[in-house]
């Protein structure tokens with residue numbers, strides 16, 4: 001069985017204005033207590049997996065928050081726990097993708113070198129933009145030059161996979177500025193790029209600033225022009241769009257994220273982490289304090305996310321697979337649910353084909369470029 005491990009580190013140096021993830025600044029004491037709880041959760045789960053004879057995970061992803069907001073010795077102790085209690089299940093010599101998310105404002109050469117030595121082979125750097133004014137507008141802690149230096153450093157240290165996150169439709173960003181961001185990103189030759197449009201989430205400082213008229217966002221037309229530029233230009237530069245928001249040089253797709261879209265199981269560790277195991281979805285409590293308090297007492301921290309009816313499972317299978325360029329594999333659908341895709345979704349598929357949002361052949365059903373742009377409309381139909 002191919003499965004993945006996700007570890008959530010809910011700390012950041014400072015909260016970005018647009019962020020609604022489970023993350024906040026933490027004291028050294030809170031971080032130490034959190035890592036201790038995390039290690040215990042990993043140990044207990046590792047024992048369960050061993051008892052059940054589960055085969056080793058193929059991918060590991062440390063995200064957040066900002067994993068590198070932890071002092072390096074704490075992050076290394078998390079990796080050591082994973083190695084002892086989970087990855088020890090791994091057959092010798094198996095190649096594993098091991099990703100750590102990095103905020104460029106939190107690392108130096110020594111920090112990254114220690115991650116490399118610990119077996120991390122993929123870094124995902126949250127760059128967002130190289131424009132200092134824009135970075136300030138969204139409350140990032142780093143400047144553009146620091147981001148570029150972190151990428152160069154990672155490459156010099158020999159990380160084989162270096163991915164950059166970029167954002168568009170940011171306050172103060174024009175198409176021209178975005179084009180400069182992309183040119184700068186490509187000049188650094190990452191293996192992978194993730195590109196996200198800014199979402200203004202209720203409850204964030206940015207939401208309030210926009211509501212008060214203190215921050216003006218690009219218009220819908222400008223945001224659409226940015227989207228069109230990114231989705232046309234990056235493939236022309238060799239970065240194939242293998243998922244709605246993800247672009248990679250051939251062979252450098254994120255295996256961990258592909259698992260999410262291809263119905264692979266994963267176990268999440270830490271506060272707010274999600275798990276998907278044997279068809280059930282769980283979420284750990286998102287309250288970091290409650291998580292730290294519950295783990296030593298062996299109190300339950302996992303809650304079922306939803307009652308997974310057969311209808312929900314089928315819809316999820318479809319709209320996750322449709323996010324990818326490969327699309328929805330009809331045979332895999334039939335194999336998993338014992339019924340053909342056409343029998344369940346024939347009408348939905350035909351309706352979206354008529355709108356130019358979906359195409360299909362004998363084996364796959366996939367979004368057209370227009371369908372990728374309006375993916376949420378298609379996904380809603382499957383639900």
Ligand code: SF4
Nearest residue numbers: 012015016019023065
């Ligand atoms: S670094 Fe990432 S997780 Fe942390 S506040 Fe900023 S956007 Fe949120």
